[in-house]
Amino acid sequence: MIKASKSGVLDFYHLDQEIARLEALLDDLHQLRRGRHPSAEELAAAPSIDQWSLTTRFVPCLVGLIQGHPSIPQLKLSVTSDLEVINTARGYARTRSRLYALGLRRGETAPEDVQ
Template sequence: MLLFGLQTPTDAMFTFQVARLVALAADLERVRLGVLPAAMANEDAPILDRWILAQRIVPSLAGLSTGHPRLGGENRLIGTSDLWLLSEDRAWARTLSRWYRLGRPAEQSGLDS
């Protein structure tokens, strides 16, 4: 949540969040137009292995991340930001922050229930 006043916001976090939402909206439009995730994501998109569909107040994913630009290490347990897109083949996910290449789902993913 961002707080704002009646004057033009100049807060760095506000600017950061607007940029994230603009990037997400651009990706949503490209998916609508049929552009494949591999064409939009960087080659270094992190892999989320042994992932599950997690629930916060909004949908998100949790799993073992490798190659994340901000959360380093291999097979690091993470929870993602808000989940916005999940490919039908369960190979790609777009969160508020970034694209993820999805590895193996966890045993009890709950995706089809």
């Protein structure tokens, strides 16, 4: 997850690393879609894992009342996909699947209208 500083500045070094990681994943997925699986040489060069099993783990995400989502009812308490970037100073978050405009943080109230 890439987290912006309080002033809204992104850490470009980590952002570039994440871009490279995701581009490599996307390339591998395209190769699999084309029917190309890892070769014996690629598997021999890859790290191996023994005594493995499937499990789940927690990843950063957001939870809140979502509006304007194509498949979630208005203001339904929901959990987003994996959080990739959050920039509270600029009012947005980018999850694995989409961009969100950040509204009020949990526990915050809207400032009173000044007349």
